[in-house]
Amino acid sequence: MMQRIVVLVINCLQGGGAERAVLTLGRGFYDLGFEVHIIRFKSIVEYELSDKLNYHHVDYEPYRLIPNHKFRYKVFAKKIDHYINKNIGQPFMILSNLDRVDRVMRFSKLPNIFHIIHNNLSKKIATLNDDKLKSLSDLRDVYSKHPCICVSHGVEQDLNKSLGLTNTKTIYNPIDSHQIKLLGQQQNPGELGDYILHVGSFKKQKAHDVLIKAYAKTDMSLPLVLLGKGKLLQQIKDLVSSLGLDDKVKFIGFHNNPYPYIKNAKVMVLSSKFEGFGLVIAEALVLDTPVISTDCPSGPNELLPENNLVPVGDVDALAQKIKAAMTSPTDYIVPFDTKFLPVNIAAQYIDLVS
Incomplete structure (x- = not known):
């Protein structure tokens, strides 16, 4: 039975x-x-x-x-x-x-x-x-x-x-909003100050190279924090060094609890070539963190309005959006939907x- x-x-x-x-x-x-x-x-x-x-x-x-x-x-x-x-x-x-x-x-x-x-x-x-x-x-x-x-x-x-x-x-x-909010309060990454954040494994899908090149075209008024691990980590570190961004881009590794970092970010950025759902986007919405993302297949445009999206692989468009988000982050806050x-x-x- x-x-x-x-x-x-x-x-x-x-x-x-x-x-x-x-x-x-x-x-x-x-x-x-x-x-x-x-x-x-x-x-x-x-x-x-x-x-x-x-x-x-x-x-x-x-x-x-x-x-x-x-x-x-x-x-x-x-x-x-x-x-x-x-x-x-x-x-x-x-x-x-x-x-x-x-x-x-x-x-x-x-x-x-x-x-x-x-x-x-x-x-x-x-x-x-x-x-x-x-x-x-x-x-x-x-x-x-x-x-x-x-x-x-x-x-x-x-x-x-x-x-x-x-x-x-x-x-x-x-999306377990209650648990995410609790975990978001567990620690305060205060030593980072104000920052923009990317969360994701270092692999081709996440297009860290596009993100780094776009960030380099901004005024870099906020440091870029990269949370994650993966086989392309050293390659991205080399790119950061080649662009002279070692003092602006911070690698903080993988964290079992990424939510305090997401909660305290001024803006979270996704540069992916593709996603299935974009789980980290929905989690950021729970924490009232502004999000911008590539309009990749698929997921981000089912979670975010057009104002928060840029074309996949477009370094200049992503740079402009990062600039705008650093200047007016509240323009990119999206309410969390309880259907999740x-x-x-x-x-x-x-x-x-x-």
Whole structure:
């Protein structure tokens, strides 16, 4: 018999937006009276975990020894099904998150499985080096088995266009405004003074290079603080040095709790080439922090008005917007919409089954 149990499956709980969204959504289900279990394939945890949820590590690593990918995923899916049946019970619904987990869970025999699509699939397809038609066929095979829940309308449109799927629906990422406000008060990064902020991993998607070049074209009256880590960190540090900005750009690394930095920023800037939802934008709105962003696919234009957006990759336009925001930051404050609260988002998921 199906119980009031929700299972969320993800590769690990490292410091990314999808991982944070999974934990927040879990709390939404808990607040609606569900028993919530989070299964991860790797042991990595970089977030503080709520004791309201249950956590499981089912190790994927030994299964890498199986050379055939598809057979490997089938075998591991059988392992996951057995684990859930034995240790958790029959869930009300199972939510699969991110590529590797999706490739496993498409072979699951359990009912009410949904894939949560956190990013634009076309961007992933564009990076594939092998046969594009074969890759598209494979992705269509992955995502046609179970319904797909997209975290923004832009992601849904992209998924439909890329794969021609019809089993899709948009449900936004949840934003725990109460928790974010509490965490925002935990510490005060007063040593930074007034500053503008970027939060995000150092990877091509976030286009730190565009941000740095745009910032260099402003009067730099406020320092630029970069919060995050990633493989392109040194490359961006080198760019900062080459432009003579070492005393203006501050690298503060990854923080488990970024909210005091977001709360105390005069302006937060996103320079991304693409997003799925733009989670950090919604979180900044909770804290009444002004936000400007590239009008990238997808998410920012579903959260921010046109006044807060600039074209993707346009260094001069971003520089002008940063100047304007530093001069009049209150012009870029946008109210937070309570439709994003975790219980409201979780209720939409429950409606899918009910």
